[in-house]
Structure formats: structure tokens, C-alpha cells
Amino acid sequence: MRSAVLLPTVNAEDWLTEHPRQALVKVPAQMAVTELEDQIATIDDQLNAERLESAQAKQLTLLQRDRAQLVESLAQVRYAQNLISGMP
Amino acid sequence: MLKISSLLLAGLLVGANALAADSAPSAPATTPATPSTDIEAQLAVARQKLEAAARDVAQLSSQLGQSAMARVQIMSTRAVLGLQLQVDPSSKEQGATIMGVSPGGPAAEAGLVTGDVIVALNGEATTGPNAPRQVVERMASVKPDSKVTVKVMRDGKLKEFQVTPRARVADFFRAFNDPGPGGPGAPNPRFLDAFAIGPRDGVGAMFDGMELADLSPGLGQYFGTGKGVLVVRVPHDGEFLKLQDGDVIQSIDGRTPENSSHATRILRSYQAGETIHLKVMRQKKPLELVDTLPQHRRAGGPGPGPGPGARPPGDRPPGDPDPQ
Numbered sequence: 001m002r003s004a005v006l007l008p009t010v011n012a013e014d015w016l017t018e019h020p021r022q023a024l025v026k027v028p029a030q031m032a033v034t035e036l037e038d039q040i041a042t043i044d045d046q047l048n049a050e051r052l053e054s055a056q057a058k059q060l061t062l063l064q065r066d067r068a069q070l071v072e073s074l075a076q077v078r079y080a081q082n083l084i085s086g087m088p
Numbered sequence: 089m090l091k092i093s094s095l096l097l098a099g100l101l102v103g104a105n106a107l108a109a110d111s112a113p114s115a116p117a118t119t120p121a122t123p124s125t126d127i128e129a130q131l132a133v134a135r136q137k138l139e140a141a142a143r144d145v146a147q148l149s150s151q152l153g154q155s156a157m158a159r160v161q162i163m164s165t166r167a168v169l170g171l172q173l174q175v176d177p178s179s180k181e182q183g184a185t186i187m188g189v190s191p192g193g194p195a196a197e198a199g200l201v202t203g204d205v206i207v208a209l210n211g212e213a214t215t216g217p218n219a220p221r222q223v224v225e226r227m228a229s230v231k232p233d234s235k236v237t238v239k240v241m242r243d244g245k246l247k248e249f250q251v252t253p254r255a256r257v258a259d260f261f262r263a264f265n266d267p268g269p270g271g272p273g274a275p276n277p278r279f280l281d282a283f284a285i286g287p288r289d290g291v292g293a294m295f296d297g298m299e300l301a302d303l304s305p306g307l308g309q310y311f312g313t314g315k316g317v318l319v320v321r322v323p324h325d326g327e328f329l330k331l332q333d334g335d336v337i338q339s340i341d342g343r344t345p346e347n348s349s350h351a352t353r354i355l356r357s358y359q360a361g362e363t364i365h366l367k368v369m370r371q372k373k374p375l376e377l378v379d380t381l382p383q384h385r386r387a388g389g390p391g392p393g394p395g396p397g398a399r400p401p402g403d404r405p406p407g408d409p410d411p412q
Contacts, residue, residue, distance in 0.1 A: 016192070024300070024320060024348070025301075025348045025349060027298040028293075032143065032146030033192070034349060034352055036149060037193060038353075039257050040192075040193065041169075041254065041257075042168060042257040044188070045256060048175075048224055051220075066152070071191060074191055076145050077145055080145075084138055
């Protein structure tokens with residue numbers, strides 16, 4: 001179901017899906033997490049628009065690359081959050 | 089998972105090696121095991137290093153994200169669902185197929201998953217090869233923080249979900265688009281401060297040390313309220329907002345936090361100089377707290393202050409831009 005360009009982030013996305021956010025959050029760290037989440041959601045929205053309006057391969061590739069990096073970072077930050085709280 | 093683990097493990101090993109080097113034993117190898125208090129202290133230091141590394145990752149990634157947002161040019165929607173739709177004119181699906189959900193996004197939080205086929209949005213059918221376009225076009229008139237009913241086909245069965253779309257980050261960027269002291273192209277410290285991931289002397293620093301927890305039904309009964317988020321630890325600056333451990337935040341300037349992450353999103357949207365009004369439940373009694381985020385000062389000079397286009401304090405129409 002996923003496109004080939006999404007493959008590099010599959011592991012990170014799977015991990016994020018399997019590990020929902022914790023009920024207890026440290027506010028500064030969670031602010032960073034929500035910022036990354038919102039950026040990813042915005043890029044996904046833009047990808048929808050690009051595919052519908054122009055589907056320029058270069059633009060899609062750049063957005064997918066940005067998304068992959070943000071997802072990877074989000075997973076790392078969330079993983080660190082879990083480690084710090086003793087729930088990896 | 090393996091990639092994340094290996095990257096972080098590498099970082100941890102570096103940290104552990106550094107710790108080992110810092111605390112190289114001078115006693116013979118036959119010395120009894122390190123007292124647990126020492127190990128606990130080392131663990132605390134390691135966790136601090138890990139937290140700092142995670143903050144660095146978040147900050148650098150966010151700066152990268154700012155570059156990515158420059159590519160967000162087609163403003164087709166104002167509120168995002170947090171999903172990617174399959175665009176295939178030859179598709180035989182009777183709706184818009186979700187080919188991916190944004191981690192932590194509105195769709196994911198509502199329970200939508202990859203492979204779901206959206207057949208209706210707010211009661212209006214989305215059908216045929218134009219279904220993805222119908223979804224996108226209908227979202228153009230949806231405001232952040234409003235409820236959207238999404239009906240999907242999953243495993244041959246119809247399911248309905250309530251999704252709360254959020255404002256696009258680009259909306260935030262418009263609010264913060266005046267160049268900072270670093271000039272055009274440099275990360276805007278006002279933006280970073282607002283998101284609490286920049287240098288720790290900004291607005292975000294006011295929330296340092298603060299911990300929030302979701303209010304489960306059991307906790308709600310104990311604290312005398314069924315809604316809000318529990319303050320587990322107040323910010324290090326105990327004077328700020330004058331919160332107390334055990335307070336339940338029920339609303340932030342009229343917005344009800346659905347969980348601790350949502351509360352964080354709301355708090356993240358404030359700028360220096362803006363006033364925060366909280367309604368809290370303390371010892372089962374309602375209470376209102378008001379405080380103003382200080383105009384911060386940076387080392388080496390005055391803070392950037394309100395730039396052109398910045399909202400005046402308090403000028404925040406509910407939901408626009410909304411931190412949902």
C-alpha cells in the first residue's frame with residue numbers, strides 16, 4: 001500500500017504506531033514532539049495537493065525526503081522520551 | 089525499530105563510555121560493586137545527556153522542517169487531517185484510499201489507519217476516481233479544531249470516526265514570518281522559543297520542569313472533575329501561573345485540553361508578552377489563574393520583541409491559528 005519513497009521511514013513509522021504517546025508528558029519535550037508531528041501532517045497535506053495539482057516528481061521527492069527525515073527524528077525523540085521515563 | 093535502536097544505542101554507548109572515562113575507578117578491580125547510589129547518580133546524568141541529545145535532534149529537525157515548509161506553496165486546505173491519499177485515476181476503489189497517516193496526527197489519533205477507504209466526509213459522499221480531490225476540496229472549508237465525521241470502509245465494513253483537524257504549520261509560520269536577528273534564512277528565535285526547542289532562555293523555558301498527565305476516569309473521580317489534564321509537576325519557576333501539583337487544568341483561554349499532549353499544543357502557541365488564562369480545579373474547587381509570559385531577553389542583547397506582523401498580546405481569535 002505504501003509507495004516506494006515511503007519505504008525508508010517504514011521502520012520508524014511502525015515503531016511510532018506500536019508505541020502510542022504516554023499519558024504522562026514533560027511539557028518542553030512534548031512541545032518538540034508536537035511540533036514535529038504538526039510539520040509531518042502539514043507535509044502530508046501538501047503531498048496530497050501536489051499529487052492532485054501537478055505531481056511534479058522533483059517536488060514530490062523533496063517533500064518525501066523532508067517527511068522521512070522528520071519521521072525519523074520524531075521516532076528518535078519519542079524513543080528517547082520512553083527511555084528516559086523507563087518505558088522503552 | 090532496529091535503526092532507531094541502533095542510533096540511540098550508539099549515542100548511549102558514547103555517553104556510557106564518557107561516563108566510564110569520567111568515573112574511571114582508581115581502586116583495584118577487586119573493589120566491591122559500585123554503591124547503588126552512585127549508579128543512580130550516573131543514571132541520572134546519562135538521562136540528562138539523553139534528554140539533551142533528544143532536544144538537539146528535535147531542534148535541528150524543526151529547523152529542517154522550516155526549510156521544508158518553504159515548499160508548502162499550494163494552500164489548498166487550512167486544516168489538515170494528517171493523512172496521505174492515494175491518487176490514481178484508474179482506481180476502482182469506491183472512495184479515497186488512505187495510503188498513510190501522519191504519526192501523531194489528527195487522523196491517527198482518531199483511529200484511522202492505512203488502507204481505510206474514505207467514503208464520506210461530514211455526511212457527504214466521496215466516490216469515484218475524484219474521491220481524493222473531493223476530500224481535499226471539502227477540507228478547504230473546514231476550520232481547525234472543528235469536528236469532522238469521516239466514514240470509511242475497512243475490511244468490508246463501514247466505520248465512522250470523529251477527527252479534529254489541526255491548523256497547518258504554514259499558518260504558524262505566517263504568524264512568525266518576520267526575520268529574526270539572524271536575518272532572512274536564519275531560524276527565527278521567536279519561532280523556536282514559542283515551540284520551546286530553542287535556547288532555554290525563551291518563552292518555552294517558562295514551562296521547564298512542568299509535567300502533565302491525562303486524566304483517567306479514576307483520577308477524575310479522585311480530583312473531582314471529569315475533564316482536563318492533571319498537573320503532576322509545576323514549572324521550575326513556581327511563581328509562573330502559580331500552579332500547584334495536583335491542579336487539574338480545565339481550560340486554557342476557553343479551550344478545553346483533551347489530553348496532556350493537546351494541552352502542550354495549546355501552551356506551545358503562546359508568545360512572549362501574551363497573557364494566559366487558566367481555569368483549574370484545586371482540591372475539588374474551581375479557580376482561575378492568570379499570568380503573562382515575560383518578554384524574554386537573550387544573552388548579548390535585547391530580545392527580538394514583537395516584529396512586524398506579530399499579534400499584539402491577547403489578540404488570538406480562538407482557533408485562528410489554532411494549536412490543535
